[in-house]
Amino acid sequence: MSDTIRPAINFKEKALELLPEGASFESCLTCGLCSSGCPASGIENMDPRKFIRMAMLGMDKELSTTPWVWCCTLCKRCQHVCPMNIDISQLVFFARSNWPQEEKPSGIVRSCQLIRSTDSTSAMGLPPEDFVFVVQDVLEEVRVTQPAFKNLQAPMDKKGAFFFVNQNSREPMNEPDEMVPLWKIFDLVGADWTYSSKGWAAENFCMFSGDEEAWYEVIKKRVEAVKALGCKVWLNTECGHSYYTMWNALHRFGMEADFKLESLITYYARWIREGKLPVNSKWNRHNITFTVQDPCMIVRKAYGESIAEDMRFVVKSLVGEENFIDMQPNRSANYCCGGGGGFLQAGMTEHRRTYGKRKFDQIATTGAAYVLTPCHNCHSQMEDIGHFYGGNYGVVHFWTLICLSLGILGENERTYLGPDLLALID
Amino acid sequence: MREETRKFDTELAVIGSGIAGCAASIFALNRQIDCAQVGNTGAVAYTTGYLDLLGAIEESSAAVAKPWEGLAQLKNLHPDHPLSRIPVTDIRKGFDQFATFLGECGITYTAPRESNITALTPAGTLKKTLCVPATMAAGPEAFADKTPCVIIDFKGLKGFSAREVVANLQDQWPTLLAARIIFPDMDKGEIYPEVMARALEVPATRTRLAELLREAAGEVKVIGLPAVLGMHRPDHVRAELEQLTGLTIFEIPTMPPSVPGIRLREMFEQVFPEKGITLIPQQKVTALSFDTDGALLCLSDNYGPITIQAKAVILATGRFLSGGLEAHITGISESLLDLPVSQPPSRTDWYRDGYTDRRGHPIHKAGIDIDTSYRPLGKNGKPYNEHLFAAGIILAHQDWIRGRSGAGIAIATAYKAVEAAEKFLLAQHA
Numbered sequence: 001m002s003d004t005i006r007p008a009i010n011f012k013e014k015a016l017e018l019l020p021e022g023a024s025f026e027s028c029l030t031c032g033l034c035s036s037g038c039p040a041s042g043i044e045n046m047d048p049r050k051f052i053r054m055a056m057l058g059m060d061k062e063l064s065t066t067p068w069v070w071c072c073t074l075c076k077r078c079q080h081v082c083p084m085n086i087d088i089s090q091l092v093f094f095a096r097s098n099w100p101q102e103e104k105p106s107g108i109v110r111s112c113q114l115i116r117s118t119d120s121t122s123a124m125g126l127p128p129e130d131f132v133f134v135v136q137d138v139l140e141e142v143r144v145t146q147p148a149f150k151n152l153q154a155p156m157d158k159k160g161a162f163f164f165v166n167q168n169s170r171e172p173m174n175e176p177d178e179m180v181p182l183w184k185i186f187d188l189v190g191a192d193w194t195y196s197s198k199g200w201a202a203e204n205f206c207m208f209s210g211d212e213e214a215w216y217e218v219i220k221k222r223v224e225a226v227k228a229l230g231c232k233v234w235l236n237t238e239c240g241h242s243y244y245t246m247w248n249a250l251h252r253f254g255m256e257a258d259f260k261l262e263s264l265i266t267y268y269a270r271w272i273r274e275g276k277l278p279v280n281s282k283w284n285r286h287n288i289t290f291t292v293q294d295p296c297m298i299v300r301k302a303y304g305e306s307i308a309e310d311m312r313f314v315v316k317s318l319v320g321e322e323n324f325i326d327m328q329p330n331r332s333a334n335y336c337c338g339g340g341g342g343f344l345q346a347g348m349t350e351h352r353r354t355y356g357k358r359k360f361d362q363i364a365t366t367g368a369a370y371v372l373t374p375c376h377n378c379h380s381q382m383e384d385i386g387h388f389y390g391g392n393y394g395v396v397h398f399w400t401l402i403c404l405s406l407g408i409l410g411e412n413e414r415t416y417l418g419p420d421l422l423a424l425i426d
Numbered sequence: 427m428r429e430e431t432r433k434f435d436t437e438l439a440v441i442g443s444g445i446a447g448c449a450a451s452i453f454a455l456n457r458q459i460d461c462a463q464v465g466n467t468g469a470v471a472y473t474t475g476y477l478d479l480l481g482a483i484e485e486s487s488a489a490v491a492k493p494w495e496g497l498a499q500l501k502n503l504h505p506d507h508p509l510s511r512i513p514v515t516d517i518r519k520g521f522d523q524f525a526t527f528l529g530e531c532g533i534t535y536t537a538p539r540e541s542n543i544t545a546l547t548p549a550g551t552l553k554k555t556l557c558v559p560a561t562m563a564a565g566p567e568a569f570a571d572k573t574p575c576v577i578i579d580f581k582g583l584k585g586f587s588a589r590e591v592v593a594n595l596q597d598q599w600p601t602l603l604a605a606r607i608i609f610p611d612m613d614k615g616e617i618y619p620e621v622m623a624r625a626l627e628v629p630a631t632r633t634r635l636a637e638l639l640r641e642a643a644g645e646v647k648v649i650g651l652p653a654v655l656g657m658h659r660p661d662h663v664r665a666e667l668e669q670l671t672g673l674t675i676f677e678i679p680t681m682p683p684s685v686p687g688i689r690l691r692e693m694f695e696q697v698f699p700e701k702g703i704t705l706i707p708q709q710k711v712t713a714l715s716f717d718t719d720g721a722l723l724c725l726s727d728n729y730g731p732i733t734i735q736a737k738a739v740i741l742a743t744g745r746f747l748s749g750g751l752e753a754h755i756t757g758i759s760e761s762l763l764d765l766p767v768s769q770p771p772s773r774t775d776w777y778r779d780g781y782t783d784r785r786g787h788p789i790h791k792a793g794i795d796i797d798t799s800y801r802p803l804g805k806n807g808k809p810y811n812e813h814l815f816a817a818g819i820i821l822a823h824q825d826w827i828r829g830r831s832g833a834g835i836a837i838a839t840a841y842k843a844v845e846a847a848e849k850f851l852l853a854q855h856a
């Protein structure tokens with residue numbers, strides 16, 4: 001696909017325009033720390049330092065056509081380790097946007113089209129009425145089959161609710177029972193929350209496709225949905241890029257929003273500290289070990305250390321401090337799993353797994369039996385590389401473990417538990 | 427969307443995350459001073475891992491064998507050198523505390539001794555240094571004893587060539603051999619030391635590498651490898667490889683981007699927050715101002731603006747590479763506060779005519795001046811502000827590259843600056 005003619009970008013000029021003073025490519029020391037720390041280095045014979053060097057040398061045609069821009073996950077680790085704070089991902093994003101629509105990886109483009117096809121903003125194209133139906137259907141079943149939750153609520157379009165809660169489409173579409181643990185948690189802490197039939201979905205592949213206009217349109221729809229219900233907080237559930245695409249867009253496009261963006265992780269931590277979520281690790285009688293994956297999109301690229309701390313606090317409360325093993329490196333220095341940036345949707349499986357090898361090694365080093373992560377892309381990618389490279393770890397959502405710890409995890413909500421965890425449930 | 431500024435309050439703020447900044451935070455921890463640190467990686471990421479105190483004195487062509495004695499000579503010849511102004515006992519304390527801290531955090535160093543160690547460089551030349559990481563210690567010993575040894579490198583790894591090392595050392599170390607192997611699962615394209623080091627944290631990779639190493643060593647019992655023996659538990663990785671192979675193994679530093687620097691950096695980033703330091707990595711302070719109560723640091727990270735209110739500040743922002751000093755057509759300036767910079771009278775005096783002139787170049791001694799309490803001087807020759815202290819290679823009157831004294835200056839001046847800041851803070855509380 002690389003020999004089609006397309007407008008070549010003047011990367012050097014673009015870099016001057018995009019990058020702040022002091023962090024321009026001209027200040028690059030060519031030290032190679034970025035490449036050494038980037039899991040995409042070597043794929044398609046490219047790496048971040050080489051990308052900069054080629055930009056400085058005016059090799060615009062090559063940079064405009066290299067498929068590597070779809071293998072860089074825009075994770076910003078290169079910037080994190082660069083002594084000069086140079087951000088390569090901005091140029092990669094720009095290069096993506098320059099690809100003719102029909103030549104971009106079709107999976108990413110298609111996901112963006114689907115997002116725009118309904119008011120749900122769902123990358124799986126699930127329309128509002130279907131979402132409302134699934135939620136209602138699952139709720140009724142829980143009320144019938146789990147007597148302790150016969151009054152469980154899953155409010156829809158409730159005006160004035162405090163939290164506007166988003167949901168990754170994978171749940172209503174493929175594994176609807178996975179929504180239930182979340183509802184139980186809200187029920188337990190007495191949260192005033194609602195789903196919205198519009199703009200409820202969490203994914204946003206329009207950003208990854210390099211289509212700024214589409215990105216803006218999706219966010220606009222979501223912002224309007226929150227405003228229409230008059231919620232105070234847009235609560236991002238266990239998904240990484242949905243947070244970043246919203247948060248970043250509000251700044252980037254100068255959008256007005258009179259509500260706050262918050263991550264569910266922050267609230268898990270708060271509710272545990274306040275005693276509203278009385279989790280403990282006593283259930284972990286066999287000292288099953290856990291590690292945690294910091295999603296780039298909410299840690300390095302957004303909140304930084306504070307959310308990384310909250311995540312660790314929650315995990316340790318859930319599994320016991322002695323059963324928690326941190327990956328190295330971690331927090332803002334963590335490696336992207338390789339599922340981000342649309343890589344999972346891009347159809348470049350071999351490259352994606354090459355990228356993911358670094359993550360696999362990190363997990364293998366911990367020897368942990370499970371990885372916890374509040375991100376769907378991380379979740380899918382880590383499962384895939386685990387199978388591919390012969391790992392024997394499981395990947396679990398936070399909500400699953402919280403409900404497990406509280407003894408309220410229903411039978412249909414245990415998909416991600418291995419035999420060792422299932423054996424601990426009475 | 428409204429941006430909320432995150433505010434931190436601290437006793438001591440350290441600006442800079444080079445060796446001086448990190449050492450200052452360690453000394454503050456040891457003195458139980460509440461501390462916050464901000465700064466980009468800086469030169470730490472490029473270090474060989476060796477901690478130099480004093481390897482050369484300008485006037486002499488011979489390397490310094492006994493650094494502590496060398497300090498006395500330095501004091502006679504260059505009384506204004508930062509190391510000349512610090513009692514040797516304090517320099518020792520600084521080094522001891524710094525090396526001990528690193529060891530406790532998983533990167534063991536050899537303890538400072540009376541004599542310098544003759545250590546190997548990436549190219550197979552020799553340099554004098556005071557302390558080396560434990561993973562490298564067997565190298566200088568094997569060299570001193572001329573023990574038969576194989577230097578092993580890896581296909582695809584740039585910046586380290588076993589043949590080059592052997593060629594450069596052959597005259598002095600005739601029993602040295604070179605070998606090349608393929609790192610497990612890394613048989614294609616360019617490979618990086620960092621990637622190899624992380625792979626060696628995985629037990630299965632160690633087992634596979636051990637087999638290859640045994641084969642390459644043949645009858646020889648000591649082998650030298652580029653510095654790739656693990657990232658977070660290097661001592662453990664080396665010990666286990668030694669056990670698996672039955673060989674003595676040592677590391678030799680590689681050219682940047684190299685593992686020893688990344689090890690230090692990641693260790694600091696891991697350990698400092700755990701020990702209660704407010705660490706804001708990879709960011710620069712954009713404004714620093716003072717009022718009667720202390721200092722206000724302004725910066726921002728990916729998430730938004732941050733301010734740090736501190737009662738005392740240590741400026742450890744390095745020189746040109748790290749951005750502490752800036753070179754302009756009109757002269758050299760200090761970046762944050764425009765502190766006066768001791769420098770050659772004009773740009774034409776920055777460099778001597780001969781590039782290799784043994785006396786070095788005047789620009790390499792440019793920096794800020796301090797008083798005896800480590801307070802930088804303002805334009806009037808008096809301390810710029812009572813809340814402000816300084817440490818590291820930003821200080822004037824030293825050429826750390828030629829003196830082979832980078833870490834030494836950073837650690838010793840950080841020790842003194844923290845001591846002075848503590849004294850000031852205690853007086854304030856009283």
Ligand SMILES: Cc1cc2nc3c(=O)[nH]c(=O)nc-3n(C[C@H](O)[C@H](O)[C@H](O)COP(=O)(O)OP(=O)(O)OC[C@H]3O[C@@H](n4cnc5c(N)ncnc54)[C@H](O)[C@@H]3O)c2cc1C
Pocket residue numbers: 441442443444445446447464465466467468469470472473474475476477478479709710711712742743744745747748749750762817818819820826831832833834836
């Ligand atoms: C390639 C190389 C190899 C080296 N090898 C060795 C060796 O083998 N042995 C040895 O002993 N020494 C070595 N050194 C030297 C050693 O690293 C220095 O002695 C040491 O870095 C000096 O410490 P410093 O902290 O004063 O300055 P630097 O390391 O330069 O650090 C300055 C810090 O200040 C930060 N900073 C600047 N401006 C701001 C701001 N506005 N806000 C916040 N932070 C700011 C920078 O980001 C940086 O973190 C080497 C140096 C280099 C460059």
Ligand code: SF4
Pocket residue numbers: 027028029030031032033034035048049052078081082083084085086
């Ligand atoms: S880490 Fe930064 S300075 Fe070093 S090569 Fe990469 S972009 Fe350039």
Ligand code: SF4
Pocket residue numbers: 037038039040041047048071072073074075076077078079088089092336
């Ligand atoms: S953003 Fe991530 S994947 Fe892309 S070049 Fe930087 S480190 Fe590599």
